[in-house]
Amino acid sequence: MEIMDILKLIADKNRMRILNILYNKNKTCVCVLEDILNLNQSNLSRHLNKLKKAGIIIGEKRTQWVDYEISEKFLKENPFVKEILESRLTEEIFLKDLNNFKCLKC
Numbered sequence: 001m002e003i004m005d006i007l008k009l010i011a012d013k014n015r016m017r018i019l020n021i022l023y024n025k026n027k028t029c030v031c032v033l034e035d036i037l038n039l040n041q042s043n044l045s046r047h048l049n050k051l052k053k054a055g056i057i058i059g060e061k062r063t064q065w066v067d068y069e070i071s072e073k074f075l076k077e078n079p080f081v082k083e084i085l086e087s088r089l090t091e092e093i094f095l096k097d098l099n100n101f102k103c104l105k106c
Helices: 003-010 013-025 030-037 041-053 072-077 079-086 092-099
Strands: 057-062 065-070
Touching (some): 013 030, 013 065, 013 092, 030 065, 041 057, 065 072
Antiparallel strands (some): 057 065
16 A cells, blocks of 8 residues: 555544554454444444555454454554554544543443
């Protein structure tokens, strides 16, 4: 995947919020993402599918839920994305998302 395509994909605020949570909290259930991001299921699924198709995240099905995490392979191949995520995005919405993270049982 070309750098410009990756940048376009992660430029969406909701997708960046997803990546911020997954990077800082590791494997996370889709129901937790839905709760934190306050997105309806279809909207969240659309964002997750775009990230998954690009190989940025991977999902592991667990009964009726899916746990998502950032692909280590993707981060190794695209270290600039890791640098962006490690910069600890300081915009209020990103900090709020991390503060609202709960380990909900799905």
